[in-house]
Amino acid sequence: MIRLGVNIDHVATLRNARGEAYPDPLKAAELVLQHGVDGITAHLREDRRHIRDEDIEKLRGLSAPLNFEMAATEEMTNIACRVKPHACCVVPERREELTTEGGLDVVGLKDKIKPFITRLSAAGIRVSLFIDPEPEAIKMAAELGAPVIELHTGAYALGKPGELERLQRAALIAAEYGLELHAGHGLNYENVEPITQLPGLVELNIGHFLISEAVFVGLAASVRRMKDLLS
Numbered sequence: 001m002i003r004l005g006v007n008i009d010h011v012a013t014l015r016n017a018r019g020e021a022y023p024d025p026l027k028a029a030e031l032v033l034q035h036g037v038d039g040i041t042a043h044l045r046e047d048r049r050h051i052r053d054e055d056i057e058k059l060r061g062l063s064a065p066l067n068f069e070m071a072a073t074e075e076m077t078n079i080a081c082r083v084k085p086h087a088c089c090v091v092p093e094r095r096e097e098l099t100t101e102g103g104l105d106v107v108g109l110k111d112k113i114k115p116f117i118t119r120l121s122a123a124g125i126r127v128s129l130f131i132d133p134e135p136e137a138i139k140m141a142a143e144l145g146a147p148v149i150e151l152h153t154g155a156y157a158l159g160k161p162g163e164l165e166r167l168q169r170a171a172l173i174a175a176e177y178g179l180e181l182h183a184g185h186g187l188n189y190e191n192v193e194p195i196t197q198l199p200g201l202v203e204l205n206i207g208h209f210l211i212s213e214a215v216f217v218g219l220a221a222s223v224r225r226m227k228d229l230l231s
C-alpha cells in the first residue's frame with residue numbers, strides 16, 4: 001500500500017490571506033489523519049508565506065509522522081534539529097517562485113548540502129532529497145547518504161512528453177542504489193494512477209490539488225449548515 005502524505009501548506013495560505021486564525025492547518029492535519037492519511041507534509045519557507053514556525057511546533061505534537069520540507073539552509077537545519085520531525089525533505093527554494101519549480105541541484109550543490117544531511121541524520125531525522133528524475137541526481141543522493149529520494153513529478157503532471165518513462169527509469173535506478181522512493185508535485189485524480197505503478201514507490205506527497213478539491217467537496221455542506229442556521 002502506497003503511503004499518502006498530505007501537504008497542508010495551502011490551508012495556511014488561505015488562513016494567512018485574511019490574517020485570521022482559521023482555517024487552522026493543525027485542524028486540517030487532524031482531519032486527514034482521521035481519514036487514513038499516513039503523514040503530514042509541511043514546507044516552512046524562508047519567507048513564511050504559508051506555514052509558520054508555530055504551525056510546525058503544533059504539527060510535531062501529532063502522533064503521525066511529520067515530513068518537514070525545508071531549504072538547505074542553516075536556519076532550517078537548526079529548526080529541524082530542534083523540532084525533530086520524523087523526516088526532512090530537502091527542497092530547492094527561490095523567493096520569487098510560486099511553488100517548488102524543480103528538483104534540488106544535488107550535483108551542483110553537493111558540497112553545500114552534505115553538511116546539512118549529516119546534521120539532520122545525526123539528529124535521527126530521515127532525510128529525503130526532492131530531485132528531478134535524473135540518473136546523476138539519484139546517484140549523487142546515494143553518495144550523499146540520503147536514504148530517501150522524492151522524485152519531482154511536476155513536468156509529468158504538466159504533460160511533458162517522455163516524463164513518465166523518465167520517472168520509470170529513475171525509479172529503477174533508485175532501487176539499484178537502495179534508495180526509498182517517494183514522489184510528488186502536481187498530482188491529481190487524473191494523473192496519479194501511472195505514478196502508483198512506479199517500481200518500488202513507497203510514498204506520495206500531494207497538496208495543492210487535495211486542498212483545492214476540498215473546496216468543492218466541502219462547500220455544499222458548509223452552505224447547507226449556514227442555511228439551516230438562517231432558518
Ligand code: PXP
Pocket residue numbers: 007043069089091099100130150183184185186187205206207208209
Ligand atoms: N513534494 C514536495 C517536495 C513539494 O515541494 C510539494 C509542493 O510543495 C509537493 C510534494 C506537493 O505538490 P502539490 O502541492 O503540487 O501536490
